Amino acid sequence: MTYERTELFIDGRWRTPAGGVTIPVISPSTGQPVGSIPLGGAADVDAAVDAAGRALRSPEWGAITIDQRVELLSRLAGELEKTVAARAELTSVQNGMPITLAVNAEGAGPPALLRYYAELARALPAEERRPRLDGMGVTIVRREPVGVVAAIVPWNYPQLLTMFKLAPALAAGCTVVLKPAPETTLDALELAAAAERAGLPRGVLNVVSGGVDVGTHLVAHPGVHKVAFTGSTSAGRAIGETCGRLLRPVTLELGGKSAAIVLDDADLSTVAQGLASSSLLNNGQTCHLSTRILAPRRREHEVLDVVAGVAAGLRIGDPLDPATEVGPMVSERQRRRVEDYIELGKASGTLAAGGGRPDREHGWFVEPTVFGGIGNESRIAREEIFGPVLTVIGYDDLDEAVAIANDSEYGLGGTVWTTDIERGLDIARRVETGTIGVNFYNLDLGAPFGGVKSSGLGRELGPEGLAAYQQTKSIYLLSPQTT
CATH class of the missing domain: 3.40.309.10 (Aldehyde Dehydrogenase; Chain A, domain 2)
Incomplete structure (x- = not known):
């Protein structure tokens, strides 16, 4: 079986990359080509970030209720649940993951995370009122989406690690530009197809494949508000330096020993x-x-x-x-x-x-x-x-x-x-x-995951994973008695 993809997914549409380049997908089991994928460039990143920025402010996404957002995420989860076996096979073909692991981690894991974060966002109030410590009224603490998210994922658990980022980002109301690893781009494009079938509004999810140059351009793009990266510590340091200079929030899940x-x-x-x-x-x-x-x-x-x-x-x-x-x-x-x-x-x-x-x-x-x-x-x-x-x-x-x-x-x-x-x-x-x-080790999707020292910054999964895609705003209200 061959897997041929020639188009990126940007602004709700399939489009040929600006450079018109495709590269082969090589099976690690045989060393032989099993398909091809499109290779994006800087112009494709620009188009994707622009689309994500428009979607963030659009009435179809930025102005909908939390219940409407939950319904969209549930529909996306439903589409992914229809293709558990096929998506698991896609990961195994690309990176050599044993299929029994792939069915659970890559097949069943992503829709489960979507449903978890959808319900978590629904249960969390967008605003809460706190009495002021000086007794002069109340402060409304409001949670808002951080904005356009650049999600950069590795090849080892491509679908699951994508959803570590995408599920809480969408649940928070953000929009996303996803850059998959070149070794595992096919599954990211299948995710885009599922989002299209689910009716996710245009520009909410964009997929641009490419190498280091594409990731570097995306991380530094002025239209990006947050970066979420999983990968090597050396690459994470470079991304962290860029985000530090730009004062841009970043989550880094890096190496371990x-x-x-x-x-x-x-x-x-x-x-x-x-x-x-x-x-x-x-x-x-x-x-x-x-x-x-x-x-x-x-x-x-x-x-x-x-x-x-x-x-x-x-x-x-x-x-x-x-x-x-x-x-x-x-x-x-x-x-x-x-x-x-x-x-x-x-x-x-x-x-x-x-x-x-x-x-x-x-x-x-x-x-x-x-x-x-x-x-x-x-x-x-x-x-x-x-x-x-x-x-x-x-x-x-x-x-x-x-x-x-x-x-x-x-x-x-x-x-x-x-x-x-x-x-x-x-x-x-x-x-x-x-x-x-x-006496055992297995990730708990409802508890924070991340590292210390050179293993990264920030946390994914659990309520902490949702908070990473929100920013808080304090609105001060003076009590009538103090005016």
Whole structure:
């Protein structure tokens, strides 16, 4: 099957990009083209931002009631629910995500988030009255949409991470210019088609694909009021610098190098069951994964054997096969990057599992790989690899375990493994991170997600995710008795 797209979605219409350029979509499973996508440019960004600005002020969007907005979001959710399986397959074809994960994360996740934020916005009053502290009347605190949002999303969870931004932005009354990653543009254009079928007003959602130049132009565009970005820390720093200079609100969800702290009382069968999702999910291409496994010295070899067994036991294969647990890297370049780190690990530690390519004729596959005998100062323990590579690091006591976990420029995820929940909670509270799980890790769509340190700024998901797309206005009213 081939997937051919030649037009961008701007101002409610399908249009050929200004440069008329298309680029191939390459299957990571075969290395062969499976379709093509349009490549936008600066002129397309300008048109999309202008359209979003007009829609923000239009009677069809800017002047409708919250109930009317909820109805539009519900219709969009309904359209997406009709295509769960097809959209999941689209992600797997583009980035190699195992289809069983794609059905839940990429297929079912986006409409669920739309419905969640629609109802959250309906329940939250647009205005509230607060008595003034000086007793001279009241202040009306009003919540308004922040404006035109530039949403820039990566290739690893393209549909879900788009909805991390789009759902609260639309629920707040904003308009959006979406820039998907070139590797995963097909699903963004399918989202635009669903928005068109749902009757979303013109200009509320615009999709412009492209490379770094398109993203740079969009971030700095004078018609943009807020930027929401998920991606690498290096790109996030550049975006943050631009937004800081422009005094433009920005949400940055960036890289991670999280720690799994295995306590001395941990049940290693529980650890083994949890590692596949908390440390190797989506072929290792997940930002919050616990890729540093911290083990007490007296159980270090035991933990290493268990982690190696988990990695070696995962089924590698075609991502469209429901039995597959590990698919390919998203691109040949990404595989080279991961393999370079594996070579560093071989030179500095003990290879306990993997370390090569599986016996497959085509595709950008890498074996899940585990290293022991690695110190936390090693590059493979400090730098985000974004592939299925884990390190097991020993510690002497809990204070050292927490110190190692915190000895990182990142702070996004993490896990603690123990049979004593209260002890696990005490350790979790001491780890410098935005999120952490005890004996498992799974995002809660109703709770804030984001990082500290070099893992980002701001929060997505939960009520905090909606607040990121609102700005408050205080209206002072003098009490009649004081006039």
